[in-house]
Amino acid sequence: MELYNKSASELSKMLRAKEVSAVEIADSVYKRIENVDDKVGAYLETNYEKAIKMAKKADEMIAEGKGTVMTGIPVAVKDNICVKGYKATCASKMLENFEPPYNAFVTENLIKAGAVITGKVNMDEFAMGSSTENSALKRTANPHDLSRVPGGSSGGSAAAVAAREAIVSLGSDTGGSIRQPASFCGVVGLKPTYSSVSRYGLVAFASSLDQIGPIGKTVADTAALYSVIAGKDSMDSTSLEANFNLSLASGGSLSGVKIGIPKQYFGDGVSAKVKELVMNAAKTLESAGATLVNVDLPGTDYALSAYYIISCAEASSNLSRYDGVKYGYRAENPKSLEELFVRSRSEGFGDEVKRRIMLGTFVLSSGYYDAYYKKAKLFQQKLKEEFKTAFRSCDMLLTPTSPDVAFRIGEIEDPLKMYASDICTVTVNLAGLPAVSVPVEGTKDNMPVGMQFIGKPFADAEILRVAGIYEDLIGGFKTQVKF
Amino acid sequence: MKIDVDHIAKLSKLSFSGEEKLKMERELSSIIEMVEKLPETNVNLNEADASNIMDLREDIVCPSMPRDELLKNAPEVKAGCIVVPKTVEQ
Numbered sequence: 310m311e312l313y314n315k316s317a318s319e320l321s322k323m324l325r326a327k328e329v330s331a332v333e334i335a336d337s338v339y340k341r342i343e344n345v346d347d348k349v350g351a352y353l354e355t356n357y358e359k360a361i362k363m364a365k366k367a368d369e370m371i372a373e374g375k376g377t378v379m380t381g382i383p384v385a386v387k388d389n390i391c392v393k394g395y396k397a398t399c400a401s402k403m404l405e406n407f408e409p410p411y412n413a414f415v416t417e418n419l420i421k422a423g424a425v426i427t428g429k430v431n432m433d434e435f436a437m438g439s440s441t442e443n444s445a446l447k448r449t450a451n452p453h454d455l456s457r458v459p460g461g462s463s464g465g466s467a468a469a470v471a472a473r474e475a476i477v478s479l480g481s482d483t484g485g486s487i488r489q490p491a492s493f494c495g496v497v498g499l500k501p502t503y504s505s506v507s508r509y510g511l512v513a514f515a516s517s518l519d520q521i522g523p524i525g526k527t528v529a530d531t532a533a534l535y536s537v538i539a540g541k542d543s544m545d546s547t548s549l550e551a552n553f554n555l556s557l558a559s560g561g562s563l564s565g566v567k568i569g570i571p572k573q574y575f576g577d578g579v580s581a582k583v584k585e586l587v588m589n590a591a592k593t594l595e596s597a598g599a600t601l602v603n604v605d606l607p608g609t610d611y612a613l614s615a616y617y618i619i620s621c622a623e624a625s626s627n628l629s630r631y632d633g634v635k636y637g638y639r640a641e642n643p644k645s646l647e648e649l650f651v652r653s654r655s656e657g658f659g660d661e662v663k664r665r666i667m668l669g670t671f672v673l674s675s676g677y678y679d680a681y682y683k684k685a686k687l688f689q690q691k692l693k694e695e696f697k698t699a700f701r702s703c704d705m706l707l708t709p710t711s712p713d714v715a716f717r718i719g720e721i722e723d724p725l726k727m728y729a730s731d732i733c734t735v736t737v738n739l740a741g742l743p744a745v746s747v748p749v750e751g752t753k754d755n756m757p758v759g760m761q762f763i764g765k766p767f768a769d770a771e772i773l774r775v776a777g778i779y780e781d782l783i784g785g786f787k788t789q790v791k792f
Numbered sequence: 793m794k795i796d797v798d799h800i801a802k803l804s805k806l807s808f809s810g811e812e813k814l815k816m817e818r819e820l821s822s823i824i825e826m827v828e829k830l831p832e833t834n835v836n837l838n839e840a841d842a843s844n845i846m847d848l849r850e851d852i853v854c855p856s857m858p859r860d861e862l863l864k865n866a867p868e869v870k871a872g873c874i875v876v877p878k879t880v881e882q
Contacts, residue, residue: 406865407865408864410858411857549847614830617826625804629805634867634874635874645878646876650805651805654804655806655808664819664820664823667806670800671795671800672827684832687833688830690833724819725826
């Protein structure tokens, strides 16, 4: 088997047993990128020399006995996370030439752990979208069917792992942007508990909802990458010591585990086949010792509204920094400072970003603040309490990740229809909870289907553990791409 | 609901051509129609939890990023300063 096909856990074992070098692994992944990225289009920027340099350092670490779970493992990084020496474009014309002068907290951790950064991957512009079609720089295809979208906004991160162009990757999740593409591409994606990963060096979209997280082919790989990026950082005052213990993220049994099935996530908007496959998975867990309980989360039906109000309000404020002055795109020959601001922003931002800035500005504007923003924040509070109540009768929840499988490129043009594809994921961000999406057994239209385990705050290890047991029960995820 | 696109665009520091403006008006109206479905909620916004205060870092002077490196991303620089169009009338 080619090295690029292996999991991080397998490669890590081989590295420590000196059966392979980190340079050989990086080389294998780079050959794969050269062979398939023309059709997948996951990467915005690669740098073979830099990757090999990191791999050599990893080999030195291993030789000195300083290797960790991620040493020598190739990682692709979403292009809204700062890596010194690479651009951080956010797939926007606005930041097309922006090269961050510093590393994100997660990047520093990857470097310290001896991971090998393969390059920067595509996304929806400023992480706003659910298909990666909003990238101003590149089209990314779903490796399982090149005529379909990879999901979004971390479409490049999920596609790179699914197409074996990286062993694992980092994405970011504001309303489902790690879990939905993971589900569309047949890989595993974790949205960690809010505050367990520092956002320092992540280009801000909606700061109270944004969270960086890992994507992998297996649950164990996803957990391993998470163990390296979690932790408190003095540069992000919302970050907390997550106390994530990797050894608790695997093993054990399902006995005594209560899994809640919230009926609102199995409504009319969700495809019948997706519901059937997720319920089959629930039954698999039940027959292995878990208890299924019905729970009620009535607020779910309104979560999308609250999500778009809160996230766009924060985005309109966060994105006010792009004014053409200090960095980023600047319009040519402006006659005044005002014209410099307006033209740089109007020429630099794409349609979806403008729509969200406009919506956010509207809901925060005088006369409308109480009717929209305040109401949404109150609703968010209620939703958090609903989850708290639900968790009194169960340890975690199980739901579909997305209402359907990956749609075709260009199929959804109406922004509202696109927003509706986030229906199963936004509640998790509004409540700050951890959730992991894994592929279920079986497919629909030959495409992978995902389900997510939603946990209590800081129960990231527990949902990963149960997800890992499911993976073992079905004999591993069978979501190999055809090329 | 009728959205005053000109007003919101002015606040957002964005401009739209005639056709773009009509499209934005249409799309914003339908999005707002969707978000308006949000019900009234009878909860109080949680007051800050005094037992769980945010842990701020010590206020210690430490080196910041080198000026030259920061200015590398600026569109136009002269004598270590960022150049913008004239802002004060003579």
